[in-house]
Amino acid sequence: MRSWSRKVTPQTFNLLGGEPAIHPDLPAFVGLVRKHWPRSIIRIATNGFLLHRHPTLPAELEKHGPSELVVSVHHGSPEYLSRLEPVRALLAGWQQAHPRVSFSYTPSAGRWTRRYLGEGADMKPFTDKNPRTSWDICPARTCAQLHDGKIWKCAPLAYLPMQAEKFGLGPEWDPYLAYKPLEPGSSSKEIAEFFGRKEENVCSMCSAKKRLFDLPLPYRSTGAPEMSAAGT
Ligand code: SF4
Structure with missing residues (x-):
């Protein structure tokens, strides 16, 4: 901060x-x-x-x-x-x-959309190849993330490296793992450009259609509530 x-x-x-x-x-x-x-x-x-x-x-x-x-x-x-x-x-x-x-x-129920296909080591990016449409329908497009001292375009990009570290993701994620967040040493011009950007090539990892899904009842077997990390 x-x-x-x-x-x-x-x-x-x-x-x-x-x-x-x-x-x-x-x-x-x-x-x-x-x-x-x-x-x-x-x-x-x-x-x-x-x-x-x-x-x-x-x-x-x-x-x-x-x-x-x-x-x-x-x-x-x-x-x-x-x-x-x-x-x-x-x-x-x-x-x-x-x-x-x-x-x-x-x-939030009824608004959950998929950010990727599969789960764990088998998770895959979407391949719709329409980053503009993916961005247009993206619920995260105005939610830049302050994470690890840097500012990221969105949560899916900010936390992708942690998912890669945990699961060992396939090479199809490499272009998205190469994303560079905004560094604290950035100039005013770079910061203005960052926040002025709309779709970027990295938005290709997201669906170009609203793929809704029903969240399973988010409880552990003990009955304790928990968050799902499956969607945004
Ligand atoms: S990569 Fe683009 S479309 Fe995907 S969540 Fe981030 S801002 Fe939205």
């Missing part, structure tokens, strides 16, 4: 995960973001199930506003929605006590 705070001013700074509430110090990140970006909206996107571990979070969000917390509703089944009831009760209390923070829900 320190490397970028004088160079870019995001309208909204999202604290993401996977699931950000897994981090035991999540509330401390809110003030850290505010220290570096005095005017950005701070948003936390969460599945909600671990928010009870962070009783100081709503006060931090209020203190460092403008801020919002959005619960992504990952599944539409009655079972899932009934497990969300305690989260709704918690947030209703937080909203009452902290009226300057925006607490809301977004229905």
Whole structure:
């Protein structure tokens, strides 16, 4: 954050995960973001199930506003929605006590689209060869990622090297693994060009059609909720 705070001013700074509430110090990140970006909206996107571990979070969000917390509703089944009831009760209390923070829900179920084919070592990029259309329909196209001290075009590119390290991906991923993120030493011109780019050749790895899929019920066998990393 320190490397970028004088160079870019995001309208909204999202604290993401996977699931950000897994981090035991999540509330401390809110003030850290505010220290570096005095005017950005701070948003936390969460599945909600671990928010009870962070009783100081709503006060931090209020203190460092403008801020919002959005619960992504990952599944539409009655079972899932009934497990969300305690989260709704918690947030209703937080909203009452902290009226300057925006607490809301977004229905992610029904909007999941595939970012790649297969999984693990067998995952493959799409081969539609239409990067402009892939970018046009891309839900991640305005979500640059600050990761590893660099700014990446999107989450699928930012975390592809980690997937390659974990699974050992095939050579069809090499052109995408060669993607170069924006470095902290970049000039103002390079930064402006980076954020002005729309589709790039790397967008060929994504589908040029909206390939929706039904997320399986995101619970472990123990009944503990978890995030799926399968889609955006
Ligand atoms: S590579 Fe392009 S189309 Fe694919 S997720 Fe990133 S911005 Fe979207």
